Amino acid sequence: MDAASKRDFLTRNDPLLAPFIRAENDSVRTQHVEKLVVDHATPLIRQIVSRCSRSDHHLREQDADDVISTVTLRLLRKLRLLGAERGSIGRFEDYVATLTYNTVYDFLRRRFPRRSQLKNRLRYLLTRDSRFSLWSAPSGMAAGLAAWEGSSIVTQRIDLPRESTTPDMLKKDTPATALLAIFQHLGAPVSLEALTDATASLWGISDSFRPVDEPPQQPEPEPLARAEARQFLGAIWAEIRQLGAPHRAALLLNLRDGDGINAIQQFLLLGIARFDEIASAIGITPEELAEIWSSLPLEDLKIAEMLGATRQQVINFRKTARGRLARRMVRQRR
Numbered sequence: 001m002d003a004a005s006k007r008d009f010l011t012r013n014d015p016l017l018a019p020f021i022r023a024e025n026d027s028v029r030t031q032h033v034e035k036l037v038v039d040h041a042t043p044l045i046r047q048i049v050s051r052c053s054r055s056d057h058h059l060r061e062q063d064a065d066d067v068i069s070t071v072t073l074r075l076l077r078k079l080r081l082l083g084a085e086r087g088s089i090g091r092f093e094d095y096v097a098t099l100t101y102n103t104v105y106d107f108l109r110r111r112f113p114r115r116s117q118l119k120n121r122l123r124y125l126l127t128r129d130s131r132f133s134l135w136s137a138p139s140g141m142a143a144g145l146a147a148w149e150g151s152s153i154v155t156q157r158i159d160l161p162r163e164s165t166t167p168d169m170l171k172k173d174t175p176a177t178a179l180l181a182i183f184q185h186l187g188a189p190v191s192l193e194a195l196t197d198a199t200a201s202l203w204g205i206s207d208s209f210r211p212v213d214e215p216p217q218q219p220e221p222e223p224l225a226r227a228e229a230r231q232f233l234g235a236i237w238a239e240i241r242q243l244g245a246p247h248r249a250a251l252l253l254n255l256r257d258g259d260g261i262n263a264i265q266q267f268l269l270l271g272i273a274r275f276d277e278i279a280s281a282i283g284i285t286p287e288e289l290a291e292i293w294s295s296l297p298l299e300d301l302k303i304a305e306m307l308g309a310t311r312q313q314v315i316n317f318r319k320t321a322r323g324r325l326a327r328r329m330v331r332q333r334r
Contacts, residue, residue: 012088012271016040021082033079037072041096045071048100051290054140059108071096071103090271097275098265101293112207119196121175126192127299129176132183134192135305136292144189149305155190158182158198165202172203237272239328241281243321246307249282250317253298253306262296 010018020036023029049067053059059067075096081087089095109116126134126143133149135142142154160169160182168181182198183190190198200206240248255263267273273281279289284306292298300311307314 009085009088012090013082014089014092014271016092017082017089020079021085023083029083033076036079036092037075040092041072041075042068044093044096045100048097048290049104052101052104059104063107063111067100067103067107070107071100074099074103088271091268091274094268094275097290097293098268102265114205114207115196115200118200118203118205119192122179122192122196122199123299125175125179127301131176132179134299134302136302137189137191139191141192141295142189143192143195144186145183148189151189153188155186155188156194158186158190158194160185160198160202169202172199172205175199178202233266234272236325237267239325240321243324245283246309246313247317247321247324249307250303250314251321252278252282253296253303254300254318256297262293264296 010021013021016036020029020032023032045068049059049064049071053064078087078089078095078099082089122143123134126132131146133144133146135149137152137154139154139156142151144151164185166181166185169178169185171178178199179195182195240251243251252264264278267278268275275289276286279286282289298306300314303309304311304314307317309317
């Protein structure tokens with residue numbers, strides 16, 4: 001790589017990585033890798049995993065250690081590619097945070113596939129049926145009747161003795177009927193995790209122990225394809241920042257990739273926007289974005305709650321935003 005290319009490569013990466021990138025030999029490079037991992041990455045990884053384990057008791061202490069090890073291994077692989085002058089990390093902390101949240105999500109989904117499927121089914125029902133609600137409480141995501149929405153007093157455990165179980169609670173084929181019966185019995189909001197555990201028990205849904213192996217690594221994109229993707233997403237981000245505040249929030253909070261998962265992470269991974277810049281574009285603090293990160297993309301009712309708008313207004317905000325982006329991107333390509 002010539003001097004000009006080296007300078008360009010350095011500008012595409014977080015300045016924190018400059019000593020590592022400039023290292024003249026493997027010994028010095030290894031020292032910088034250890035410093036990056038021990039001093040910068042590991043504390044953040046542990047903080048995020050601890051937060052996730054507090055909100056989901058299925059992530060046990062020994063599992064948390066496995067997740068931390070997996071994140072560290074993936075980070076080392078990325079740094080190895082970076083040492084070979086492939087790829088880039090625009091913001092090191094944002095990359096580590098995104099990598100950690102995704103690893104936690106992958107771990108739970110692969111360890112507990114049936115429970116994860118049930119949780120997603122409940123989340124969908126709670127946000128689509130007007131009788132129910134799902135909201136963010138200090139202790140995590142809370143669920144209950146629509147009239148209880150916003151309550152900060154949330155039951156963290158559901159105890160349903162056999163004698164208190166009604167036939168309606170067992171109707172897993174009509175889950176709305178079952179949820180209504182459960183909520184009426186409880187008389188108060190409950191955490192989404194506790195509701196998932198209770199319905200799994202009532203409906204006979206369980207996961208046998210599944211060892212979680214490291215998933216196969218996706219091939220690194222070719223430099224040209226990666227550069228084109230970054231250029232395209234950079235142009236989209238510039239246009240998103242020109243949108244009105246509610247339009248930005250409605251678009252970003254629901255932004256999905258081809259697999260239906262959180263797509264705003266791509267702005268972080270490609271170094272297009274910092275975590276705090278994304279939070280500012282949405283209209284919330286970085287701390288608030290961190291709290292909901294693992295729940296993204298959000299359903300329209302939740303976004304409406306955050307914006308103080310109706311669900312239809314959120315849909316209209318997003319439709320308008322997408323229309324403007326489409327028109328502006330077409331003009332740029334002419």
